[in-house]
Amino acid sequence: MPGPHYVAAIDQGTTSSRCMVFDQAGRIVSVAQREHRQIFPRPGWVEHDAAEIWEAVQGVVAEAVTGSGIDFGQLVALGITNQRETTVLWDRHTGRPVANAIVWQDTRTDALVRTLAGHEQLFRERAGLPLATYFAGPKIRWLLDETPGLRERAERGDVLFGTVDSWLIWRLTGRHVTDVTNASRTMLMNLRTLSWDDELLAALGVPRAMLPEIRPSAEVYGTTGDGVPVAAALGDQQAALFGQTCFGPGETKSTYGSGSFLLMNTGTEPVASKHGLLTTVGYQIGDAPATYALEGSIAVTGSLVQWLRDNLGLISSAAEIETLAGTVEDNGGCYFVPAFSGLFAPHWRSDARGVIAGLTGFVTKGHIARAVLEATAWQTREVVDAMNADAGLALTSLRADGGMTANNLLMQILADVLAVPVVRPMVSETTCLGAAYAAGLATGYWPDTDSLRANWHKAAEWRPKIGQDVRDREYRNWRKAIDRSLDWSTP
Amino acid sequence: MWGVGETIQSVERAAGILRLLASGPRELGVAELARAMGLPKGTLHGILRTLVHVGFVEQDAATGRYRLGGTLLHLGSSYLDVNVLRTRSLNWTDALAGRSRESVWIGTAHEGGVLVVHHVFRPDDSMQVLQVGTLLPAHATALGKVLLAYDPYGDAGAAFHAPSATQSAASPGTPSATAPGAALSATPGTAASATAPEAAPGATPGMPSATAPGATAGGEPAVEGLAAFTPRTLTRADDLAKELELVRGRGWACDVEELVEGEVSIAAPIRDARGVTVGAIGVRGAVERLAEGGEPSITIVSYVRDAARAITRDLSR
Numbered sequence A: 001m002p003g004p005h006y007v008a009a010i011d012q013g014t015t016s017s018r019c020m021v022f023d024q025a026g027r028i029v030s031v032a033q034r035e036h037r038q039i040f041p042r043p044g045w046v047e048h049d050a051a052e053i054w055e056a057v058q059g060v061v062a063e064a065v066t067g068s069g070i071d072f073g074q075l076v077a078l079g080i081t082n083q084r085e086t087t088v089l090w091d092r093h094t095g096r097p098v099a100n101a102i103v104w105q106d107t108r109t110d111a112l113v114r115t116l117a118g119h120e121q122l123f124r125e126r127a128g129l130p131l132a133t134y135f136a137g138p139k140i141r142w143l144l145d146e147t148p149g150l151r152e153r154a155e156r157g158d159v160l161f162g163t164v165d166s167w168l169i170w171r172l173t174g175r176h177v178t179d180v181t182n183a184s185r186t187m188l189m190n191l192r193t194l195s196w197d198d199e200l201l202a203a204l205g206v207p208r209a210m211l212p213e214i215r216p217s218a219e220v221y222g223t224t225g226d227g228v229p230v231a232a233a234l235g236d237q238q239a240a241l242f243g244q245t246c247f248g249p250g251e252t253k254s255t256y257g258s259g260s261f262l263l264m265n266t267g268t269e270p271v272a273s274k275h276g277l278l279t280t281v282g283y284q285i286g287d288a289p290a291t292y293a294l295e296g297s298i299a300v301t302g303s304l305v306q307w308l309r310d311n312l313g314l315i316s317s318a319a320e321i322e323t324l325a326g327t328v329e330d331n332g333g334c335y336f337v338p339a340f341s342g343l344f345a346p347h348w349r350s351d352a353r354g355v356i357a358g359l360t361g362f363v364t365k366g367h368i369a370r371a372v373l374e375a376t377a378w379q380t381r382e383v384v385d386a387m388n389a390d391a392g393l394a395l396t397s398l399r400a401d402g403g404m405t406a407n408n409l410l411m412q413i414l415a416d417v418l419a420v421p422v423v424r425p426m427v428s429e430t431t432c433l434g435a436a437y438a439a440g441l442a443t444g445y446w447p448d449t450d451s452l453r454a455n456w457h458k459a460a461e462w463r464p465k466i467g468q469d470v471r472d473r474e475y476r477n478w479r480k481a482i483d484r485s486l487d488w489s490t491p
Numbered sequence B: 001m002w003g004v005g006e007t008i009q010s011v012e013r014a015a016g017i018l019r020l021l022a023s024g025p026r027e028l029g030v031a032e033l034a035r036a037m038g039l040p041k042g043t044l045h046g047i048l049r050t051l052v053h054v055g056f057v058e059q060d061a062a063t064g065r066y067r068l069g070g071t072l073l074h075l076g077s078s079y080l081d082v083n084v085l086r087t088r089s090l091n092w093t094d095a096l097a098g099r100s101r102e103s104v105w106i107g108t109a110h111e112g113g114v115l116v117v118h119h120v121f122r123p124d125d126s127m128q129v130l131q132v133g134t135l136l137p138a139h140a141t142a143l144g145k146v147l148l149a150y151d152p153y154g155d156a157g158a159a160f161h162a163p164s165a166t167q168s169a170a171s172p173g174t175p176s177a178t179a180p181g182a183a184l185s186a187t188p189g190t191a192a193s194a195t196a197p198e199a200a201p202g203a204t205p206g207m208p209s210a211t212a213p214g215a216t217a218g219g220e221p222a223v224e225g226l227a228a229f230t231p232r233t234l235t236r237a238d239d240l241a242k243e244l245e246l247v248r249g250r251g252w253a254c255d256v257e258e259l260v261e262g263e264v265s266i267a268a269p270i271r272d273a274r275g276v277t278v279g280a281i282g283v284r285g286a287v288e289r290l291a292e293g294g295e296p297s298i299t300i301v302s303y304v305r306d307a308a309r310a311i312t313r314d315l316s317r
Helices: A050-068 A110-115 A117-127 A136-146 A150-155 A164-173 A198-204 A236-243 A302-310 A320-325 A365-391 A408-418 A430-442 A449-455 A468-485 B009-023 B030-037 B041-053 B070-075 B082-100 B142-149 B163-170 B180-184 B190-194 B237-250 B298-315
Strands: A006-012 A016-022 A028-035 A075-082 A087-091 A159-163 A177-179 A213-215 A218-223 A229-235 A252-256 A260-267 A278-283 A291-298 A335-337 A355-357 A398-401 A422-425 A458-462 B057-059 B066-068 B103-110 B113-120 B135-137 B253-256 B263-271 B277-286
Touching (some): A006 A050, A006 A164, A016 A050, A050 A164, A087 A150, A110 A136, A136 A150, A136 A198, A150 A159, A159 A164, A164 A177, A164 A218, A177 A229, A229 A430, A236 A252, A236 A278, A236 A291, A252 A430, A260 A278, A260 A365, A291 A365, A302 A320, A302 A365, A320 A408, A335 A468, A355 A468, A365 A408, A365 A468, A398 A408, A408 A458, A408 A468, A430 A449, A458 B113, B009 B030, B009 B041, B009 B066, B030 B041, B041 B057, B082 B103, B082 B113, B082 B277, B082 B298, B103 B142, B113 B142, B142 B237, B142 B277, B263 B298, B277 B298
Parallel strands (some): A177 A213, A252 A398, A398 A422
Antiparallel strands (some): A006 A016, A016 A028, A218 A229, A260 A291, A278 A291, A335 A355, A422 A458, B057 B066, B103 B113, B103 B277, B113 B135, B253 B263
């Protein structure tokens, strides 16, 4: 084959699709990105056109590969990472979606989920998930209930279900498969057997005939028309865990965007959470046993900075939060609990609402900016404490990625609050990188996970600077502020 | 009325006060300002009151001393929030570290030195300490030479007068653009003191108490002119002026063992949409990797310039 060889990864996200090409050192060779429409038919409903997404994906792959002078023959593998839980139903014969995809954020299944309350323990034990509108199972059920004739077609196997990975692999290779990480977000898969569970299917009323075959995250699923092996699929947060090379139990990554997602590798046994975290599959490489993870999400982190910019006008760009927070030495006694739509893990209090506590005449906008950054750090601390308690492991360092890692002050506060070093990796596009790594492993481009670890380099590291007494005092104050956010909203 | 070539005295005096306040790390009291300007305190009070009123100057509530106001900082065309600069540069600096296999630095002009606003570790997993917030000497680093050579004020500007150079800063005469180094003439040891971590007010509280490369070496007082860190440091103003001319001619700068023995740095300018240099990006590493026969590696120079151009393009969007 001519020239050097590369691995490509598709990152099919909530607002856009990207394709990145990586070399053997894990460096980015080219990037292409295309947005797709967000469809909001009613309040609380969010949809995507799966056909439009497929077109966008084809476009970005062509642009990233041939547009940068690479021949498809130089691609040894293609990996996929995707927005999780978003649900696509399509006709096996025409290849057309039978409805718009229901996006993970969509809350139309709220009432449906409440009717499932009697099965809550079953879902917790078998699927590792709480009852919530995010997951794919209730979305499938909703479409089957609301679309005339659809259930019969699904039972005959004429209509197929897939999360976005499955939809793209079907279009690329013609095979109807999904990977274990995406399947673990449906509420239909048994976490231990890694197969569809009849009791879960019955509880949700989803026919088995429409479901894809569950496969490992890294293996060759098939080849594209251009002869490129499609060799990996991972949900986006799991891909970030993989891209951060968190291959050992206790290794933890946190991705800081509008919200934040922490995943901790817990090894080859699923750990049931007693502290409101999710149990999920981290990844499965070929025939090897699956690696599990605990997941905690924080609803409001980066979006609080945006709120300060857009709703209060205290800053004109998100990066300026650091400048404003840098005008003061500390928070001036001020704490900001951004419970805009309740508190997530580990509290799970939908009655909570945002509060700014500890205000005095002394407090300036600089103190509030600082409290905003500290809110992200303390929320991370609460999730980390829950993970440590559930897993019986102690976090020794946190691998951070995402846009907010450009904020030095936030990263320092995070290290101070967690009392462990916070590390930013050289390649901040860990999601794409993780999918590329998995695909490269499946095809022998990289021999083993050790060779991937050798590619991982620290771009920066922040070490804790404050004393334990200060940390303890601040944590106490934060928890007092949390208490004051509770019992506010009445349903 | 006044004719062409005439100037308004009170505006000149206001400008002189602003230059003084911009030149040092300390806030200044009325007495010090009056002495430096050669003006009676009463005259000075009037001008200061006006400058405070328009937000160009702030008075410290506790000490009563004066400093530059936030309004003024946002006014200058070259002003770009350093945290915005870091955010916009992040992907490009990582890519440069990956290509060059060296540590990457972004600096901006600050109080006679170079304030490190972003630092990416050399990707070899060796022990490295984040140096964000450190102040480096301008004349002995590639970052500093770039910032001096492309100083938007054309006179090695107020921001670049070392603290002890305030007297010359106060004089209304503008140094000739062809000899920008002259304005840098500092008393011995000035640049060395600038490397002390506590001299970096831009440093984020809680940051590692960074020590500048070479700070331990100290600045050997030169007989006249700029502080020497190694035998190769440019210590004479006219040598530096010649060097800056070269930097402007080729569009990049280097220091070959001028700050630390055995280390080379290479840098290029980052410009905003108007073409004003708002920062410099560069790499620093061992002389055997970054130089060939005493000359900086052209491959690395091209990587640095690519990254600088990419960030410049990004900033103009």
